[in-house]
Each structure stands twice: as C-alpha cells, then as structure tokens.
C-alpha cells in the first residue's frame with residue numbers, strides 16, 4: 001500500500017511545510033503519493049514532481065478546490081483514501097481544518113501534530129502545551145495523521161528538473177474532481193504581506209510581547225528584524241492588544257517555530273508561549289523582570305529595559321562587519 | 326434559533342503539569358480544574374447572540390465524569406438556559422465525542438453548534454470538524470468573528486497567512502478562538518440563579534454509539550529539559566556571545 005499526502009499551496013506555488021510532511025510520510029512508507037488539488041495549479045504539480053521522495057502526483061483541477069474549503073476537499077480525499085493506508089498533512093491551520101473532517105468520514109481516529117514516527121502505527125505527539133509527550137499506537141485500518149512540520153526536515157528536490165522527471169511518464173495522474181456539497185463559500189483572504197522571511201521557517205525570529213506597549217513601539221523589533229533578516233513573532237498578549245496581526249503569534253494556539261535563534265523581548269514566558277518556541281536552538285530573553293519565567297529556558301538572559309536595550313542592540317549590530325544571512 | 330455550546334473540563338491553564346512516574350498519564354489529583362479556555366468564548370458568543378435577539382435558547386453540553394457538570398453550571402451562570410451532561414467513565418477520543426455530540430444534536434436540533442478550537446489538555450483540535458463531518462454540516466474553524474446574515478453565517482477565521490472570511494450555510498458547526506470575544510464573569514446572583522436551572526443527565530452508553538478507543542496510549546513522558554543558560558550584563562556582551570560563542574549571527 002501507499003501513503004497519501006495532501007499538498008498545501010496557493011495554486012501557484014507549494015507551501016514549504018508540505019516538504020516537511022513528505023519527509024515524515026516517507027518514514028512511514030516509501031510509496032509517497034501527493035495530492036495537488038486546486039484551480040490552475042499545474043506549477044505546483046511540477047514543484048511536487050521535482051521532489052525525489054515523491055513517487056506519484058495526483059492532480060485534481062476544479063474551481064471548487066481553489067480555496068481549499070474543508071467541505072469541498074474532503075469528498076475527494078475520502079474517495080482517494082480507498083487506495084491508501086495513511087493520509088497525511090501538516091499540522092498547521094491548513095491540515096487542522098480538513099483532516100479531522102476526512103478522518104471522521106472514514107470513521108478513523110486522527111493522530112494530530114506528531115513529532116516522531118516509531119513505526120507505521122505508533123507515533124509520538126505533545127500534549128498539554130508540550131509539557132508531556134504521549135506515544136500512541138493506532139489500531140485503525142486507515143490512519144489520518146497531521147505532522148508538526150518543525151519536527152521533520154524538508155524533503156530535498158531531486159536536482160533533476162521537474163520537466164525531465166515528468167517526461168518519464170507515470171509520475172502524474174489526473175484525478176477527476178468529486179461533487180461538492182455547496183454548503184460553504186470562500187469570501188476573502190487578508191494576508192499580511194512582508195519582505196521578511198516566513199515566521200515558520202526563518203533562521204532567526206525576534207518576538208515582542210506586552211512589554212512593547214504599543215503598535216508603534218514594534219518598530220524597535222522590526223528594525224532589528226531587518227538588520228538580522230529575521231521574522232517577527234509575538235505573544236498572544238501582543239496580538240490581543242492589537243500591536244501586531246494574528247499571523248505573528250507564537251505558541252500553543254499560534255505557530256510553532258524552531259529557529260536557530262529566538263529573541264524574546266518583553267515576553268514573560270507563559271507555558272502557552274513556550275509551547276511554540278522552546279525547541280529553538282538558541283534562546284535570548286530581554287526582560288526587565290529578573291524573575292520572568294522566560295529566563296529559566298533562555299541561553300542568554302539580559303535583564304534590562306527593552307526601550308534602552310533594543311536601540312543599543314541595533315547599534316551593536318551596526319558595528320559588526322558581517323552578519324550571517 | 327437554538328444554539329448548542331460544548332464545554333470541557335480540563336486542568337486549569339495556569340497549572341504546571343506533572344507527568345506520572347509510571348508513564349500512565351499526568352497527575353490530576355488535587356489539581357485545579359476549569360473550563361477549557363476557548364469554550365468560555367463559545368459560551369460567551371452564544372449568550373451574546375441570545376442577548377442580541379438572534380438566538381432563542383442556549384444549551385450547554387459536556388461529556389465527562391460527575392464533576393464535569395461544573396463546566397455546565399458555569400455556562401448556566403453566565404447565561405446559558407439549560408444543560409446536558411453526558412456521563413462517561415474515563416475519557417473519550419475525539420471521534421467518539423463527535424458521535425455522542427451528534428446524538429445530542431439530533432435530539433436538540435440546534436441550528437448552530439459552538440465549540441472551542443482546541444482542548445488545551447490533549448491539544449487535538451478535532452472534535453468540531455469531526456462533528457460537522459458526520460452531521461454533513463459546514464464548519465467554521467478557528468473563528469475570531471461571527472455574524473449571522475439571514476440563512477448564512479459569516480465567519481472570520483484565523484489562519485497562518487492572516488485572516489480568512491467564509492460564508493457557511495446554517496445549520497453549522499463553529500470552533501472558537503480566544504480572540505472571538507471577552508468572556509464575562511458570572512455575578513453572584515446569577516450563580517445562585519444558575520443553581521435552579523436544570524441539567525439533564527444522559528448516560529453515554531445509553532446513546533448506543535461506538536466510543537471504543539481506537540488509539541492505545543503506550544506511555545506518557547516528560548519532554549527533554551532545556552539546560553539553563555547564562556546571564557549577560559550588557560547588550561555588547563550579548564552581541565559578542567551571539568557572534569562568537571553561539572555563532573548564530
């Protein structure tokens with residue numbers, strides 16, 4: 001049998017977390033097939049085909065799939081599921097939205113947000129905001145799984161250009177769209193446009209919390225982000241207060257990030273925040289409260305007023321001859 | 326319209342979890358329990374819709390042991406009209422919970438079911454979507470804004486890219502984010518009044534649904550601990566360490 005992976009994309013390009021999910025899928029079974037469902041998404045099909053771990057691309061075109069509504073995608077995935085033992089996607093808002101719907105229609109218990117694969121039926125996943133890890137064995141015939149992208153490396157491209165690989169035949173299979181229930185309608189998507197790297201995959205993240213006090217003060221964070229080519233993160237408190245938009249939130253109910261360097265500024269370090277960043281390789285905390293819990297997990301703790309420390313930080317960075325990009 | 330709101334009793338979000346030495350789970354004895362935080366937002370939204378004249382009745386449901394009733398009682402104290410407690414021994418997987426909730430939906434016939442977007446104990450974020458699936462209803466997940474417009478519901482969803490707006494037909498299932506609203510506190514008189522409101526108890530196995538576990542929990546363990554770091558006394562020292570010791574900039 002084989003594994004069916006659901007690709008995340010925007011009809012023109014593949015979202016990177018799909019590559020992490022491909023790696024996870026290939027640890028379960030070498031026969032990895034990827035579904036690219038969308039509207040005019042040929043380019044995504046090519047991108048996926050260029051990944052060496054992918055054995056087959058299933059390509060389904062329909063305007064009903066353009067915005068990935070769970071109600072519309074699920075019937076297609078359920079139909080294709082007949083041929084597969086595992087259905088997999090990433091555990092971000094894309095996968096979290098449709099996968100439980102698919103699992104319930106297949107009458108199977110989903111395993112969410114896995115960080116490790118022990119065998120084809122046994123997986124490790126965090127619970128209680130990452131304060132415990134549970135190993136679960138699934139006794140279902142078909143398994144629906146979402147993977148935590150940051151726990152698996154992205155799958156490499158084959159080097160071989162996609163078109164060469166495509167010429168070899170069999171790689172891409174056209175799949176007829178399946179009737180949709182017409183009970184939901186996409187209206188609009190408001191994306192935050194930014195020149196900076198994506199939060200989920202950035203090498204460096206600098207995050208601000210309630211300590212920043214205002215939207216305007218986030219400029220102090222942004223300036224350093226630009227200097228370091230870093231992504232900007234935030235605590236829930238900072239998002240709730242309107243300092244920054246929701247897509248920047250790191251934590252249990254936000255994004256999980258594992259950068260080489262995470263700089264937490266004016267963030268106290270509540271367990272719900274730590275859930276999203278404590279696996280970062282190097283953690284820096286800047287906080288004026290010496291007792292802030294964030295210091296207990298930081299590699300470098302600076303007890304200081306951020307309004308003084310951040311301008312100094314920028315100045316020191318400006319003095320450096322080179323900065324890694 | 327009638328709204329069903331689904332609440333779960335979980336370990337309070339402020340509690341530092343302790344894993345049991347034998348790997349069978351986490352300590353729950355003498356640990357503070359509360360309503361799962363986003364479920365409070367679900368209750369608040371239902372009550373607000375009722376106050377705005379958009380809903381006639383709000384019914385709060387929970388699945389759990391005898392003590393799980395506390396969460397329903399709390400929902401009644403902030404404005405829910407009635408409660409339903411589906412009694413169960415041990416725990417139920419998301420799929421089983423969705424099957425139980427489907428039975429309650431068939432009985433109560435609500436036009437809207439509100440749940441939290443995620444339970445902060447098992448962190449699965451599945452039950453709302455599963456319930457929508459087996460009812461054949463549309464779903465609005467991770468909602469930070471709701472608006473009822475005639476027969477459709479406009480939902481603003483928090484997604485990785487930012488915000489997404491969808492319109493879904495009613496009846497529908499919605500899972501609520503913490504940013505949907507600001508849950509109110511119950512006043513003392515309302516807590517007293519809530520004591521008189523009724524909570525119907527249903528025994529899970531009388532519903533005749535298959536809630537057998539499909540997942541076997543092999544072990545629960547603590548995640549690896551991070552080693553403590555060092556204090557730096559100046560920004561210059563910090564930058565020097567990052568450049569020359571950690572070599573990350």
Ligand SMILES: Cc1cc2nc3c(=O)[nH]c(=O)nc-3n(C[C@H](O)[C@H](O)[C@H](O)COP(=O)(O)OP(=O)(O)OC[C@H]3O[C@@H](n4cnc5c(N)ncnc54)[C@H](O)[C@@H]3O)c2cc1C
Pocket residue numbers: 208209210211212234235236237238249250251252253254255265266267268269270271272273276286287288289292304305306307338362363445503
């Ligand atoms: C169910 C649930 C889910 C949640 N999910 C998340 C999540 O995903 N992500 C998340 O982040 N939170 C989440 N939270 C919220 C979390 O519990 C905390 O409330 C939140 O993380 C606090 O944010 P903060 O550290 O910015 O604010 P605070 O806790 O208020 O901390 C502000 C910090 O700034 C410091 N400070 C203030 N002024 C200065 C200054 N001038 N210079 C230096 N330091 C200063 C203070 O000393 C303090 O430590 C969740 C909560 C719940 C209940």
Ligand SMILES: Nc1ncnc2c1ncn2[C@@H]1O[C@H](COP(=O)(O)O)[C@@H](O)[C@H]1O
Pocket residue numbers: 331332333334361363364386387388389419422439440441442443444445447448449450451452453
């Ligand atoms: N035992 C339960 N009883 C009632 N509601 C529940 C129960 N478990 C989960 N829920 C609801 O389902 C939502 C999502 O839970 P989960 O799928 O576990 O993340 C929660 O926010 C609750 O509203």
